[in-house]
Amino acid sequence: MDSRPNTTLRGSAVGLFLFDICEEIRLEELGSILGARRLGEGLKHAAAEQLFFERPPVVEEVQFLGEAQARVRVKYYDYGVLSVLFEFPFAGEWGDLITLSSRWISGTDLPSRAEEIAKEKIARARPALVKPYGSWLSEDYFIFFMREIAGNPNAPQLLSSCGQQISQVVRGENAILSDDERREVLQSAMSYYPNDLAVLGWNAAFVYDSAAGSETTMQLLEYANSQLLEFRHYDELMTRELARVYDTVGQRSSMINRWRLPREASRLQTVLLDVTELTERADNAIKFLSDMFSARLYRLAASKVGVPDYKSLTQEKLRTAEDLYRFLIDEFHQSRTFWLEAMVVLILLIELAYVFHGKM
Structure with a gap:
């Protein structure tokens, strides 16, 4: 496409695919295995403010056969997420971008190609993986970066003159959107300088910015989607664990079942501690140092893709699990107290029997 000299839009189209592959990736060991670099420097915004990864992910460039101009990058996060x-x-033109967005969002072979790359990489990186999963949760996100737009419009001009086209790109729709839907999409517009613009949706984004600013935005969108993936995993894990505990509690009460309660409580407590630790690790993987715009952009991205919703679900299930843990322990203590008291009574009865027998 770059061969066309007079075009309205110039930039790049990005497909981002993330997989939850294991509980943890040992990044130091992985870097040695792959000979890959780590994203060790802060991601600088054009305003020279910074954000830092607590544990910089390992980054690896990959050859994409048949697409000489395509860039393919694999990234490994310490909390078990791999992105392609x-x-x-x-x-x-705008029509070309709308068509591309619609085609990618409605269905493309990129997810399957990303999974093939992920499986190939994991086969080599397996020694660095902690508790690999048999099946993977996945997320995808599409970003359309425009670095040149004819006429060099500022953000307000671009929203005013091309708001309809931008909203169609973000929604992946070929058809004209209603005024209400267009306004809904454009409510998510953010700018730092007069000549940059980011419009974020739940599965796609339109970004008009320099190369440096675009890179920061892409890192934030990728991080938000990796968090979504992790909280989805924790939500499913807690759902399974709670269902198993409910089954145990719902079984017919018996002495044997009651004496199994400490084991169930211990297992539940272990899951609680593991999920709490992992959520804190994923939550604190990135630090914002005085870069309030990046912090606001991240919060908007996280809100759009659904991170707060899944985080709330996970936290609610953690609270439920804590209540169940206390219930199991209380049930066991009550059962133990009952049987101890019963044994004391039995011993007293036996002693009384010996006393009366002796008198007779």
Whole structure:
């Protein structure tokens, strides 16, 4: 596409695919296995403010057969998420971008190709994986970066003149959207400088910015989606554990079942501690140092993709699990107290029997 000299839009189209592959990735060991670099420096915004990864992920560039101009990058996060990024150069008109967005969002072969790359990489990286999962949860997100737009409009001009096209790109719709839907999409617009713009949706984003600013935005969107993936995993894990405990509690009460309660409580407590530790690790993986715009952009991205919703669900189930843990322990203590008291009574009865027998 880059061969077209007079086009309205120039930039790139990015497909981002994330997989939850294991509980933890030992990044130091992984870097040695792959010979790959780590994202060790802060991601600088154009305003020279910074954000830092607590444990910088390992980054690896990959060859994409058949697409000489495509950039393919694999990234490994310490909390068990692997991401595969495809970036293709784009040059064309608004109609071309809308068509591309609609085609990618409605269905493309990129997810299957990303999974193939992920499986190939994991086969080599397996020694660095802690508790690999048999099946993977996945997320995808599409970002359309425009670095040049004809006329060099500022953000207000771009929203005013091309708001309809931007909203169609973010929604992946070929059809014209209603005024209400267009306003809903454009409510998520953010700018730092007059000549940059980010409009975020739940599965796609339109970004008009420099290369440096675009890179920061992409890192934040990727991090938000990796968090979504982790909280989805924790939500499913807690759902399974709670269902198992409910089954145990719902079984017919018996002495044997009651004496199994400490084991169930111990297992539940272990899960609680593991999930709490892992959520804190995923939650605190990135630090914002005086970069309030990046912090606000991240909060918007997280809200759009659904991180707060799944985080709330996970926290609610953690509270439920804590209540169940206390209930199991209380039930066991009550059962133990009953049987201890019964044994004391039995011993007294036996002693009384011996006393009366002796008198007779």
